[in-house]
Amino acid sequence: MRVLIIDQYPLIRDAVTTLLLRSHPSALIVTADTVLEALATPWEDDPALIVCDAFAEEDPVEALQRLRSWCPDAPILVLSDPDDQNDISRIMQAGATAFVRKTDSVVTVSGAIRLCLGGGAYISSSRESGVAGRTGLSQDGGGFSGPHLTARQLEVLNAISRGLSNRGIAGELGLAEGTVKIHVAAIFKALGVSNRTQAVLAGSRAGLVWG
Numbered sequence: 001m002r003v004l005i006i007d008q009y010p011l012i013r014d015a016v017t018t019l020l021l022r023s024h025p026s027a028l029i030v031t032a033d034t035v036l037e038a039l040a041t042p043w044e045d046d047p048a049l050i051v052c053d054a055f056a057e058e059d060p061v062e063a064l065q066r067l068r069s070w071c072p073d074a075p076i077l078v079l080s081d082p083d084d085q086n087d088i089s090r091i092m093q094a095g096a097t098a099f100v101r102k103t104d105s106v107v108t109v110s111g112a113i114r115l116c117l118g119g120g121a122y123i124s125s126s127r128e129s130g131v132a133g134r135t136g137l138s139q140d141g142g143g144f145s146g147p148h149l150t151a152r153q154l155e156v157l158n159a160i161s162r163g164l165s166n167r168g169i170a171g172e173l174g175l176a177e178g179t180v181k182i183h184v185a186a187i188f189k190a191l192g193v194s195n196r197t198q199a200v201l202a203g204s205r206a207g208l209v210w211g
Contacts, residue, residue, distance in 0.1 A: 002045065005031045006038050006052035007079070012102070016051055016079065019110060035063040039070055049116055050076045053102075060087070061094040068095035075116035079109070088123065092154075098122040119150050149190055154208060156183040161200045161209045 003020055007013050013031045020027055032038035035052065050067060060078075067076055075097035088099055098112045101124045112122040149157065152173075159169040166184065170177040188194060191202040203209045 001027045001048045002043075003027050003029050004038055004047040004050045004052075005029060006033070006035055006050070007031075008033050008053065012053065012079070016109075019106060020051075020113065023110065023113070035066055039066060046071045047074050049113070050074050051079055051113075052076065053078070053080045061090055064091065064094035064096055075119075077112060077116050077122075092123065100124045121150065121154050149187060149208060153183050153187050153190070156180060157187050157199060157203050158209055160184070160187075160196050161203065 001024055003024075005013050005016050005020075007016070017029045017031070020029065030038075030041065030043075030047070032041060038052075050071065052063070052067070060080075064076065064078070076095060077098040077100060078091050078096045079100050079102060080091075081102045091099055097116050098121055100109050100112045100122065104124055108124065112124075115122045155173055156169055159172060164172065166177050166180045169175070170180045173180075175183075184196075184199075187199055187203075191199055193199045193202050200209060
């Protein structure tokens with residue numbers, strides 16, 4: 001498994017490398033200071049995971065869009081610390097799979113990495129709210145206690161929150177309408193609701209709707 005770590009600080013790169021090798025000792029770690037440097041590095045195959053600080057030296061949205069264009073299927077975990085919730089929303093909408101603060105615990109970061117590699121998504125709680133992360137990572141890091149939606153299901157839920165029909169969601173995300181229906185049913189089950197309005201309300205309370 002190849003993992004790309006992008007951060008301007010060697011200390012952060014080394015810390016993330018150590019953390020990853022604890023759970024994936026055979027992982028091949030490649031590091032870079034910036035997204036532009038990473039894209040200029042020859043790769044034999046695509047990374048299975050990208051961990052980056054999108055606030056290093058580049059515009060976060062542009063940096064993430066470059067990464068997503070280069071490697072459309074790899075989960076991208078952004079490890080940074082913006083204060084503005086709107087910045088986090090922009091990061092997720094630009095293609096990030098997960099957002100973790102550099103002030104979060106090692107257990108939280110490890111949990112977010114596991115979620116990304118398992119097809120899920122994660123957004124760290126805000127400092128002010130003190131609530132659990134957006135895919136249900138418990139506050140003490142002991143387990144996953146809330147709704148767990150995959151990255152695709154998060155996209156579908158947020159499309160529902162904007163009033164899109166199944167057909168509209170299918171067109172926006174490039175999916176078959178039947179596939180969208182399956183995702184919607186899975187979202188209802190995960191959130192414990194029976195209709196779209198309830199799903200949006202429950203998703204908003206859980207912090208799953210980007211706004």
